[in-house]
Amino acid sequence: MIDVSDQHAPRSLIVTFYGAYGRFAPGPVPVAELIRLLAAVGVDAPSVRSSVSRLKRRGLLLPARTAAGAAGYALSPDARQLLDDGDRRVYATAPPKDEGWVLAVFSVPESERQKRHLLRSRLGGLGFGTAAPGVWIAPARLYEETRHTLxxxxxxxxxxxxxGEHLGFVPTARAVARWWDLEAIAVQHEEFLGRHAGVLHAWQSREDTPPQEAYRDYLLALDSWRHLPYADPGLPSELLPEDWPGARSAAVFQALHERLRDAGAVFAGV
Known part of the structure; x- marks a missing residue:
């Protein structure tokens, strides 16, 4: 069994819940219901409340009343855009194609160097690699999401x-190994496989899919997985080392998604 406390932060699990189920609810998710659904993945009520407060301060959750008058929370428009953009990465089923590159070139005055740090952090978090100081690179398909984020x-x-396209003096595969830390990304894929490949194997040996168990295992797998397509920009296979673990981890997540997501929705009530 996965130790939730070691690997899944309450705030991250709440965002994962809204991405998987909460945004499809007919109205705001009542606070009591949010506490029940997070308890199913090992988060206690005080942690839910404090995490919701932080997400509210960040402008991702908005307080709202349900049709019955209960206190609840809905996603802000920015949060919905964030999740919609993320869907294209998190639930991608086809291997990425080589569509060229997008370059982000920035210049921030010294008087605003804090924004320079934020820019670097956000570009890195969106999967960009560093081609040169102030020049960041990513597969071209990441442009729209990056524009929305910035x-x-x-x-x-x-x-x-x-x-553009790469016209350098070294093969693109060698350049890619400079732009991204592929070894560190591979370790993250292996960690995902270590946590969740066995969970998939256990489900494949069962014929039943109880909603609460499906919800728990799916939410934990999604919470682990949804960060990976941002660490890993999804480079074409011909630019990656042999036996790259990304395809295997994507296959495990996709199989868990297909087996568990809809059964989990029954427990989530959406």
Whole structure:
């Protein structure tokens, strides 16, 4: 059994819940219901309340009343955009194609160097690699999500985007190994497999799919997985080392998604 406390932060699990189920609810999710659903993955009520408060301060959750008048929380428009953008990565089923590159070139005045740090952090968090100081690179398909993110954070005035192809003096596969820490990304894929491949194997040996168990295992798998497509930008296979674990971890997540997501929705009430 996975130790939730060691690997899954309450705030992350709440975001994962809204991404998987909460945004499809007919109205705001009541606080009492949120506490029940997070308890199913090992989060106590005080942790839910404190995490919700932080998400509210960040503008991701908005307090709202249900049709019956109960206190609850709904996603903000920014949070919905964030989740919609993330769907294209998190639930991707086809191997990525080589569609060229997007370059992000930024310049931030020294008087606003805090924004320079934030820009680097956000670009790195979106899967960009560093081609040169102030020049970040990613597969071209990440452009729209990156634009939305930087606009939401008010960082767009500092950045110019360009599309292009690599015409350097070394093979692109060698350049990619400079732009990203592929070894560290591979370790994250192996960690996901270590946590969840056995869970999938256990489900494959069963014929029943009890909703509460399905909900628990799916939410934990999704919470582990949804960060990986951001650490790993989804490079074409010909640019990656042999026996790259990304395809295996994606297959495990996809199989868990297909087996457990809908049964979990019964427990979540959506």
């Amino acid at each position: 606009e939401r954070l008010g960082l767009d005035p500092y950045v110019d985007f360009f599309r």
